[in-house]
Amino acid sequence: MKQLHLGDTREFDLKKFKRFLLHDSPYFRILNFNLQAGQIFPVHSHPADGQLSIQVIEGKGVFLAENNAELPAETGDILVSDINEPHGVKAETDMRILVTIAPPF
């Protein structure tokens, strides 16, 4: 049993979005990414079984998907994607996301 505090990792970086590994186990991995307005987490995918959730915990932007598709991504929105489906995020304001990957690959 352990506690994580999202308030502890509220850091942004002008050069590149910030990445914090909060938890890693055989069951799931939890990460926090913080993007400044305009920063992009490029569309990517991994050849692995499993799913991930991308939860917007602050700010606003778009989820990115295959073929340049964009889906609105506001605080409280969650994208659920297979790990092997293309997914990404573009920040329109400073934006924080929480990513949970199960199982970690």
Added chain:
Amino acid sequence: MKQLHLGDTREFDLKKFKRFLLHDSPYFRILNFNLQAGQIFPVHSHPADGQLSIQVIEGKGVFLAENNAELPAETGDILVSDINEPHGVKAETDMRILVTIAPPF
């Protein structure tokens, strides 16, 4: 790929905390529970392998654990627990939590 909107399930019930199943797959299950001030999600555990996260997305209360232990639980706090470890939540204000269970049991 699918989208969930936590804003769609912001409902409370005076009689018992509200439960919303947001996603279920072989990889993880995502639930939203909404507790009114004073409501309790009693301490429980399941005899299954895996872990769960309990993220406070609104409000404030305490995480409950074995032997009546209480841990502070404010917006942005996350408890990570084995599924077979006793865990629960008590709401001090109206409180919303997001629970991710991997793998579902």
